[in-house]
Amino acid sequence: MPKTASDRVALRGRVFYYVRRVPRRFEQVDKRGIVFVSLHTEDRRQAEEAAITAERELEALWVSLAAQGDPDAWKRYQAAMERARLEGFAYRSPIQIRDEHVSSIVDRMRSLAGREDDRSAAAAIAGLEPKPEIPISKAMELYFGFSAGELLGKRDDQVRRWKNPRNLALSEFQQCIGGDLEITALTREHARMFRDMWLKRIREGGYGRNSMNKQISHMSRMLHVVSEEMKLGLDPIFAKLSVSEKKRSRPPFDRKWVEEKILAVGALDGLNLEARVALLVCMETGMGAEEVSSLRPATIHLKAPVPYVSVVSREGAEQKTEYRPRDIPLVGIALKAMKLCPAGVTRYYDKNASLSGVINKFLRENHLLQSEDHSLYSFRHSFQDRLTDAEAPDRVQADLMGHKYVREKYGKGASLTQKARWLSQIAYKAPAGWKV
Template identity: 40%
Template sequence: MRRSTAPRPHKRDGIWYLVRRVPKEFASFDRRGLVRISTGVAVADDPRGVRARDAVRSLGAELETYWRKLGDGQSAEAALRFEAARKRARSFGLAYRTNEELAAGPLDELIARMKLLLDRNAIDNAADVAAVMGGARRPALRLSGLLKEFEAIEQQNLLAMSPNQIKKWRNPKKRAIANLIGVIGDKEIARMTREDAVAFREWWQKRVVGGGLDIGTANKDIGHISKMLRVVDLTHQLKLEPVFHHLRLSGAVAAQRAAFSEQFVQEKILAEGALDGLNDEARHLVYLIADTGLRLSEAANLTAETIHLDQEIPHVQVRPNGRRLKTDHSARDIPLVGCALDAMKLHPNGFPRYRDKAASLSALVNKVLGKKKLLPTSEHSLYSLRHTFEDRLTAVEAPEKVTASLMGHKWIRPKYGAGPSLMQKHEWLQKIAFKPPKG
């Protein structure tokens, strides 16, 4: 069910629609002939069909998945048989191989498996023979099932993630697969060709050139698909061709690092009443980030256990605390000074409204900063306060090791000892502390 181009939206009664003819191979299952599905997007609200194209692509992927499921009525049962055989093979200490794979492999392995059945008196047990000798066929894995399979393989890596982190991990992969299915259909991954991958690359090229989309976004899609295929192939020894190898688009430009000037932060962002459009938690999180350089997610996920206001040097601790830190170097202790100290005194238990919701915090604050003309350029955002924090440390010539320790960056030399103390970090932070807003 290959499609050379992505489906296009069609106008009908003032609404954009997906219109697809049922493929011949599924006509006996779906007798509608022509399928029309509303995107829910009014033509008047989207005259050029920009939003409609994305909606149609998503609906098209879902429709093709539906057709495939109709055609593969027995696939669920076959998958269960295969999984049972694979688990039973593991109980014998073996990796599951189908009989075709065993026949194509070395004769010694085939003989060893037969001997294992004889040694365990399992030669008359049909389930054991099927598990050891590959009696259950490996079910065909389609693109629509790729993420689920990849997630099952990577489940140990998800254990340390919070629900929101898992969502952020999953969504770009989900979108990449939906985009690919929209271009080439819900193909079996073993039947994907270099031509399919090139077609996907060309589809992205047209969007980049014609739609002004970012090259980096295209390359992320290609990268996600390539990695998922590679991991699934390695795990199940499918011997897939690396069809996406060397297909990333060239010309990507690294995002420009933007930082506020120290004067702008003090006189504009921290001016009395400047952030009145924000709720207390969001406003005080801005103050906290300004004088600690914390990442948004680190600040939003502080709790009573990681906030220490009654210590000789008040400080906060960045710890996993139910979520995965960005890097191994992110865990650190940061003294509280200036605006940060004032903010934390008002929130000794943290910021429950934004716990595990850093994206919501960012969206709200950036919207308010934009409305109040507190973003000097399009490259500036709430996150720019972290860059400003680093620049201010550089301006007072703080030792690089102290700066790395405060930022949660890797130190260029091997780590020995405990690193800079709270006292040392406190001394440097006092040199750059902002004056808290009045009132």
């Protein structure tokens, strides 16, 4: 079995140390052979806990040392910054070091004593690795790397949908300013050019303000993060360039429209079966496209005394809010539809954007949207209104919608049988002869 950090803890005198042989792949950059890192404790348990940090930082140091020889300037600069941090210093250029307090300069020089051959240490501590030029395209790549924590819990499709609008903003910004400029050369004038391009689109091309604001936000955030991480000191060139826009909520469908138009015999025949099933389940249960596309055989319980589906958080999945996981009884058209896809809408597993696009396009082209502002998501608003009209208790509404219950919770809430009773009261009524 591979060794853990605690396996590498050894007592030297009265103090515990983290002891490790330099791996072969790093022997050329770390000549020490065996590394001893004091854990500054005489307590074994505390030492084992400290060893985890020591191991992480030592491995980071080796990676940093290896990157020093990378031909890519920004990687060498990053490596120098990381090496300086692990040595206990902030990375500074020679000019910046000159302006530090004398004691700080002395500390830097003392730390290099006896290590004349350690060029990477000198480059990091004395600030000899020049700050690289970073074109906008490289900055966006760096930003994606720096944002790894923000992407935790997202599936591949969610990561792709997170990156795509940022890459689009980058592409349009580059076209606007005339190329892949170096980020330290960007000015407020470049940001204004981008804003003016968008204002013209809004006035003449029918674009919405929200599209403009999102792209400005993406570019602003990217430059801010890269500037912070790379210690570039960039000015906030996009500050206060967004325009105000009243947020528009999707309107709900009227019951009459749903039952007479969308559930009319044959109205959905041109939609593929799995998209049709997904649409009907969303209509009746208030689920969103991401939730219905995430259903698996293990979360579909058609043989239960009360048939239901479970909206759950899976590994690699991310719910819109922490309150969304829930059990929803299947009644009416949702139950009939789900029986045709007992394993879920497999064609659209984790492809909610594709599912929404197919359904919305079909509804629009077949004149089944009540207005231009309606969409698949409008059925979630309809579901909330139907529960309210039926005077369902607040706790039941919150449990079925997946919303936060504003009062303190006691007990498990409504049972599946009770939920099914409320859903049966608000279920849509399909006409005679209707089939999924």
